[in-house]
Amino acid sequence: MKMKSYLMKKLEMKEIIMRRNLIGLRAVIIIAILMITVCLNAIAQVNVDDAKKTVIEWADVNAEHISDVSHQIWEFAEIGLTEFKSSDLLVSELEKNGFTMDRGLAGMPTSFVGTYIHGSGNPVIGILAEYDALPNGHSCGHNLFGTASVSSAIALKEAMEKHNIDGTIKLFGTPTEDTHGGKVWMAREGVFDGCDVFLSWHPGTKNDCNYGSNLAVQILEIKYYGISSHAGAAPEKGRSALDGLTISSIAMEFLREHMIEPMRIQYIITNGGQAPNSVPEFAQMRLVIRGPMMKDIDELRSREGGIDDCLRAGALASGTDVTMQVVGAFYNKMPNRTGSDLIIENMNYVGSPTFTEEENQFVQALAEKYDIPLGKLDSSIHEPIDDTGKASADTGDVSYIAPLISFNTTTEALGTPGHSSAKNEQVGMSIGWKGAIFATKVLACAGLDLLTDEARLAAVQKEFKDRMEGVDYHPVIPADLWPPIPKENPADFKGPAVPNLPEPEKPESLLYWKTN
Ligand SMILES: [Zn+2]
Ligand SMILES: [Zn+2]
Numbered sequence: 001m002k003m004k005s006y007l008m009k010k011l012e013m014k015e016i017i018m019r020r021n022l023i024g025l026r027a028v029i030i031i032a033i034l035m036i037t038v039c040l041n042a043i044a045q046v047n048v049d050d051a052k053k054t055v056i057e058w059a060d061v062n063a064e065h066i067s068d069v070s071h072q073i074w075e076f077a078e079i080g081l082t083e084f085k086s087s088d089l090l091v092s093e094l095e096k097n098g099f100t101m102d103r104g105l106a107g108m109p110t111s112f113v114g115t116y117i118h119g120s121g122n123p124v125i126g127i128l129a130e131y132d133a134l135p136n137g138h139s140c141g142h143n144l145f146g147t148a149s150v151s152s153a154i155a156l157k158e159a160m161e162k163h164n165i166d167g168t169i170k171l172f173g174t175p176t177e178d179t180h181g182g183k184v185w186m187a188r189e190g191v192f193d194g195c196d197v198f199l200s201w202h203p204g205t206k207n208d209c210n211y212g213s214n215l216a217v218q219i220l221e222i223k224y225y226g227i228s229s230h231a232g233a234a235p236e237k238g239r240s241a242l243d244g245l246t247i248s249s250i251a252m253e254f255l256r257e258h259m260i261e262p263m264r265i266q267y268i269i270t271n272g273g274q275a276p277n278s279v280p281e282f283a284q285m286r287l288v289i290r291g292p293m294m295k296d297i298d299e300l301r302s303r304e305g306g307i308d309d310c311l312r313a314g315a316l317a318s319g320t321d322v323t324m325q326v327v328g329a330f331y332n333k334m335p336n337r338t339g340s341d342l343i344i345e346n347m348n349y350v351g352s353p354t355f356t357e358e359e360n361q362f363v364q365a366l367a368e369k370y371d372i373p374l375g376k377l378d379s380s381i382h383e384p385i386d387d388t389g390k391a392s393a394d395t396g397d398v399s400y401i402a403p404l405i406s407f408n409t410t411t412e413a414l415g416t417p418g419h420s421s422a423k424n425e426q427v428g429m430s431i432g433w434k435g436a437i438f439a440t441k442v443l444a445c446a447g448l449d450l451l452t453d454e455a456r457l458a459a460v461q462k463e464f465k466d467r468m469e470g471v472d473y474h475p476v477i478p479a480d481l482w483p484p485i486p487k488e489n490p491a492d493f494k495g496p497a498v499p500n501l502p503e504p505e506k507p508e509s510l511l512y513w514k515t516n
Helices: 002-061 063-076 084-096 142-162 182-188 241-258 294-302 307-318 337-350 357-370 395-399 421-426 430-452 454-468
Strands: 100-103 112-118 124-129 167-173 197-204 216-225 264-271 282-291 321-330 404-410
Touching: 002 063, 002 142, 002 430, 063 084, 063 142, 063 430, 084 100, 084 112, 084 142, 084 167, 112 142, 124 142, 124 395, 124 430, 142 167, 142 197, 142 430, 182 321, 182 395, 197 395, 197 430, 197 454, 216 241, 216 294, 216 307, 241 264, 241 282, 241 307, 282 294, 294 307, 307 321, 337 404, 337 430, 337 454, 357 421, 357 430, 395 404, 404 430, 430 454
Parallel strands: 124 167, 124 197, 197 404
Antiparallel strands: 100 112, 112 167, 216 282, 216 321, 264 282
16 A cells, blocks of 8 residues: 555656646747747837838938929929920939839820839839829929829838838829829729739828718710801701700700719810801810719719710700710729828828928918918828818729828918919928928838738728729720820930820710611
């Protein structure tokens, strides 16, 4: 018994020791795993923070250069599709910094894409840039838009290289936003495909990142064909194209009463006849239809008694013929609240610029010069709100391809109207430059979060997927239609030659018995 109990005890002891050892070993392993995890997290954390410091420092060191590039583009003030010097300048900035360049996309010589790949090349972040002016100069501030976006791509590249961050940066140089909506042609040609997320910004009166949408739009070219005749001597032999146009426009005036809010119909007559003593054989109008989504516009056009029927009615009642062609179409913007929060977080991280007494005095001098009330220069960072507006922009199409996160920074005083000379003056001096440097930092910092934080990117993409549920995206402009690209490039332009694009097919008659 004694012997047995001794052996038992010995065995028990051995077991207890073994168990203890096992527990100890387990504890050591668990502690080691915990420590490694903590260390790895710490490394990752430090990396993003350090990387953000790198891009902010880069923007501060290059602040004068960023201002200078934006000022050169401001002075070029090139209208849509003629941004030769502006695109050359931005391309040379990217090339100098090791980006691979692709130029002349979607038939437009002034479009470009700069690509930088590090490590695995994933995820892929697209950054949008605009650089076209209006007849009154850079009154939309695209001199800042293009420069800050390009600068942020370069800053990101610096950080990715220095901190070994995997990913691809694609900087999209998108021409003629304000005149022909360059992005829709690039979207139709698949230029934006393959990105996980898009970042964009726009010069404005506030530092904000709202998650509202805007309106989808279709721009239609309508042509009426009649029979000419002496309006005094032989009116019975003529059929007036202008009559057809007028009757259709009256029908559309009545249609306004029966459409959903906030749909809009706007039109101008671009050809109302040839001479008053001649029955007009040709008349033309440009029609703009806006709606919450593209399907609402399609529905208003095609329904019984809709736009297309109004146009037919004009032709029918005047004995003329009518054709219709979509010459432009933008989707509404697909909002992304998760992305808005990410931007505001980074705006607060970076810290918004303040403005001097001198700059505020400059604004008040502009208010007097242009006889418009202008407020102060707003340095605050605003919380995201739903600010769905009633205008349209070509960024809408991009927001249907992958999540688009777009924000504004203060580059002009509160109350400054878009496309105004007062805006043009502010985006061409230190007020605008400060907003552009701030935008550079915010774009790059948000880019770093999306490159390094898988969960963050996934959340942005999940919201996009949820909003796209059951929504169809297809380019609306006809496949054979191209923007009016100039026939020749200037001799000193470094981009590609003008492509040889086929003429679009003539649109068919809207009168169904003529086509069927
Ligand atoms: Zn703009
Ligand atoms: Zn504009």
